[in-house]
Ligand code: HEC
């Protein structure tokens with residue numbers, strides 16, 4: 473039996489084999505998982521909600537199409553060598569094959585893909601009209617400190633949350649307080665490293681209102697995977713109202729437990745690390761908590777409700793291993809409840 477016939481027999485046997493069938497199900501599951509990931513709640517660069525992510529998604533599809541064509545050509549060449557009848561080529565034909573397929577084709581294909589890729593860059597590097605950042609984001613272990621400028625030149629500080637008006641182009645200034653982090657909001661834009669001692673820039677222009685998940689895309693230590701950021705794109709007037717509200721100082725606690733919580737907040741030393749504008753708490757090493765109750769999450773990872781605050785206060789080292797906040801599990805439960813009521817009320 474010649475090599476070609478042998479291969480044909482092997483292919484036929486593989487086709488009938490139970491091993492091939494056994495492979496079918498896992499392949500289908502992997503494909504389905506991929507499809508689900510692209511449409512579930514997970515951050516996805518393939519469902520863009522921003523101008524930059526749209527360009528990146530287009531580029532991805534073009535690169536994928538290019539890769540599929542190259543792959544098909546390689547497989548076709550492989551099948552041709554294996555399955556063709558024995559027939560010798562002339563030297564001229566062989567040279568054409570090597571020069572054409574080995575030099576000309578890759579050069580042309582790669583040059584074309586490079587050109588398409590570079591053409592996207594100017595759009596991504598456009599940082600908006602006024603050179604002022606729409607937000608400053610500082611990567612810290614293990615949260616994102618966010619400062620958003622106010623019309624009067626000052627700014628408000630929040631944590632793990634950033635809001636942007638839909639349809640306006642701007643730039644986020646990215647910094648780091650400790651090690652190298654990387655900011656990536658796949659639905660909105662590409663990723664950019666947060667490098668200690670430097671400011672890097674990321675152009676953004678949300679096209680669809682909604683909340684999009686951002687992550688730290690550079691391993692930075694124990695709780696790297698918990699460094700999550702919500703980016704909320706809002707209609708411009710709703711954004712302006714939200715910003716106005718964030719600029720106001722905390723309103724005094726209303727309910728009895730919340731008033732007790734306010735007192736405990738200062739008495740247990742929370743104010744050494746946290747600021748609550750309008751109170752004597754002026755700490756700066758932790759997140760500003762002035763409107764913490766109005767944020768989408770607590771610490772980027774918990775639902776924002778009384779129960780979430782309770783869990784955060786007593787279980788900090790398990791929820792975020794290595795977090796630079798001590799656990800307050802020595803407090804009696806009624807004190808934890810009071811603190812949670814106070815924090816939830818900081819709307
Ligand atoms: C030694 C400094 C320090 C002290 C003291 C401290 N914290 Fe924190 N706190 C932090 C840091 C740092 C973070 C951010 C941790 C992270 O997410 O990695 C944080 C996060 C938080 C958050 C989540 C904030 C957000 O925006 O989601 C809340 C709520 C909070 N602290 C409440 C308290 C309360 C209440 C007390 C007092 C009982 C307290 N903290 C004491 C440093 C401190």
Ligand SMILES: [Cu+2]
Pocket residue numbers: 611652653654688689690691692696699
């Ligand atoms: Cu990080």
